[in-house]
Amino acid sequence: MSRPPLGRIGAFLAALSLAFVTAPAAADWVEPWSTLAGPSGGPPAIWGRYDQGCIGGAVALDLDGPGFQVIYPQRRRNYGHPETLDFVRDLGAAMQALGHGPINVADIGQVRGGPITGHASHESGLDVDVWYRLDLAPLPVEERRGLGEVSAIGADGAVDPAHWGEAQVALVRLAAEDPRIARIFVHAGVKADLCARDWPDRDWLRVLVPEPAHDRHMHVRLNCPADQPGCEGQAAPPAGTGCAGDDDPGDLGPDRLAAYGSPGQPRPPGVLPPACGRLFTAPSVR
Numbered sequence: 001m002s003r004p005p006l007g008r009i010g011a012f013l014a015a016l017s018l019a020f021v022t023a024p025a026a027a028d029w030v031e032p033w034s035t036l037a038g039p040s041g042g043p044p045a046i047w048g049r050y051d052q053g054c055i056g057g058a059v060a061l062d063l064d065g066p067g068f069q070v071i072y073p074q075r076r077r078n079y080g081h082p083e084t085l086d087f088v089r090d091l092g093a094a095m096q097a098l099g100h101g102p103i104n105v106a107d108i109g110q111v112r113g114g115p116i117t118g119h120a121s122h123e124s125g126l127d128v129d130v131w132y133r134l135d136l137a138p139l140p141v142e143e144r145r146g147l148g149e150v151s152a153i154g155a156d157g158a159v160d161p162a163h164w165g166e167a168q169v170a171l172v173r174l175a176a177e178d179p180r181i182a183r184i185f186v187h188a189g190v191k192a193d194l195c196a197r198d199w200p201d202r203d204w205l206r207v208l209v210p211e212p213a214h215d216r217h218m219h220v221r222l223n224c225p226a227d228q229p230g231c232e233g234q235a236a237p238p239a240g241t242g243c244a245g246d247d248d249p250g251d252l253g254p255d256r257l258a259a260y261g262s263p264g265q266p267r268p269p270g271v272l273p274p275a276c277g278r279l280f281t282a283p284s285v286r
């Protein structure tokens with residue numbers, strides 16, 4: 001689960017992961033977990049890791065709610081652990097109270113989690129992608145098809161003021177201050193912008209992990225809920241903010257990058273906890 005420092009190797013891996021998503025061979029492959037009819041019954045039960053796991057008793061996030069909308073409703077990837085859904089609802093409501101939004105919620109997970117095309121994680125119902133883009137009105141479901149993400153990063157690798165401002169800053173900060181979250185993957189330019197600002201409390205910057213390919217959305221990862229012994233989490237991010245100007249080496253230090261852990265690793269099909277095999281064949285309840 002270690003990852004190399006940013007730079008040539010990181011850029012190569014980022015290119016590789018993008019290739020993994022868009023290559024014809026990958027596009028032709030339908031993950032069998034995406035074809036399941038619905039969640040299994042019973043209370044929520046998470047098995048395994050963010051990148052090698054599944055979830056029984058998953059719950060669907062409503063396609064609309066106060067301050068949020070599910071932006072790819074046709075994908076059926078709005079399923080997750082109830083705590084993830086609560087997090088999204090709370091974030092939407094908090095942004096709405098500040099006069100921003102609605103927030104646009106992209107993929108959470110499939111009806112039973114599991115391997116999901118286009119992602120190396122999002123398997124255990126605890127990961128959620130939220131667009132930085134906040135300029136969309138609440139839209140009827142049928143008008144959400146074909147909408148695109150917008151990059152918050154300019155050609156120089158820094159945030160682009162045309163697509164990054166106080167609303168986006170509030171979005172990331174609110175999420176990062178939530179005690180339910182484990183870390184948030186953001187583009188390095190996003191973290192650099194947030195580090196450069198004056199804050200009365202900088203502790204929340206600790207959970208922001210710079211990660212290529214997160215220039216259009218933040219990827220929020222929740223901790224394993226307390227009642228989920230089958231859930232495998234990750235070590236907490238290293239102490240300190242990771243900001244180069246603070247009293248630590250900053251995110252450019254290779255030790256810190258390694259300690260952040262990987263967002264997820266592509267792996268051969270079938271590598272899952274045994275409980276996921278049983279979950280795959282369990283009947284659907286809804």
Ligand SMILES: [Zn+2]
Nearest residue numbers: 127128129219
């Ligand atoms: Zn994600």
